[in-house]
Amino acid sequence: MTTPILTQRRRLTALRAAALFDGTSGALIRDPLILIDGDTIVAVDSGVPAPEGADVTDLGGATLLPGLVDTHVHLAFDASPDPVGALAGRSDEETVEAMKNAARTALRGGITTVRDLGDRGYLSLGLRDTPGLPAIVAAGPPITTPRGHCHYLGGVAEPTAKGVRAAVREHAERGVDVIKIMASGGTLTPGTHQHLPQFTLEVLKAAVDEAHRHGLKVTAHAHAVGAIADAVAAGADGMEHVSFWTEDGVDAPAGLIRLIADRRTVVGLTLGMLPPPPGLAPPRELLARLPGIIANSQRMYEAGAHLVAGSDAGIAPVKPHDVLRYAPAMLHGQLGLSPAAALRTVTSAAAEVIGLGHRKGRIAPGFDADILAVDGDPVADLAALHRIRAVYAGGTAVPG
């Protein structure tokens, strides 16, 4: 028999500020008070005093938002001019350290949850639930073809139904949270082509079927029109990029855009980049296609497609790991979303898509106490997102 030890009841933390965006509503709550017990929000009020005995932090004129959720990052890529080469030169131990640094950069930048859609050797899985890092949803190495896009990350499968089923099973056994499959080529891999599919429809179907048998969702990297069409037809839950890339430009197939919207296939637009420094323009082949890609994104939005944003953080110097804060302004300025809708895209909608809609992306009782405080009103001016006053992850203040 042991005598129960009575411990003092944990003190509640109370956060005050001028306004609050709760992740879903278009209207700000004025004079908010968030009550936090440990790592969880227990109450959201406005215009009331903090309960007696709570530890109160008053953030003055700041607006509180849910911590941001990036649906597409690569912690293993270091946002240097040659992230693939840099990664190749690192041991696994060095890579893990670099990934932790990347994750801490994201957290300091207000991004409290990331979905890593391509690591090397399943290294991101070991970083999940690490104190001081954002919440991590991990795909492990993306499934690809021999010499296919990102083959060097270790996710190569024989491009047959049997081959991809075996690869999905291995990923499931390793404990990934989601399956990422490279349905087309990509810029980071010389010898692959963005305008060409990497798998046949039958093989993609087998991969999706096997993933769903294991209770895992699938998101397909898809630039090529054929790869987008096949990913939708195969029943992939989501797609990344969705640029409709052709050999010499960008296509705009109205029927396929309609189908994407009707099937509710999640479209992970690649948004958020730093203003390029003078003299450093995006690659020519991308620059020439950007107007077409933006126009297609707009068509998908107008067709009612299920859009979210992912930054692809890590793949270039203009995409450091805290770059997602630039995505809402692009959703607003280029696609015409209202600022509140743009903010929902990187909070509640993003959390929903990555399977954490019950815990992340909202400021509401029962949700994780992941909170971003910025100076000013981001619903009136999205640039306020860059004026970070404080970040809380699981109720703990993140050191600046």
Ligand SMILES: [Zn+2]
């Ligand atoms: Zn990516």
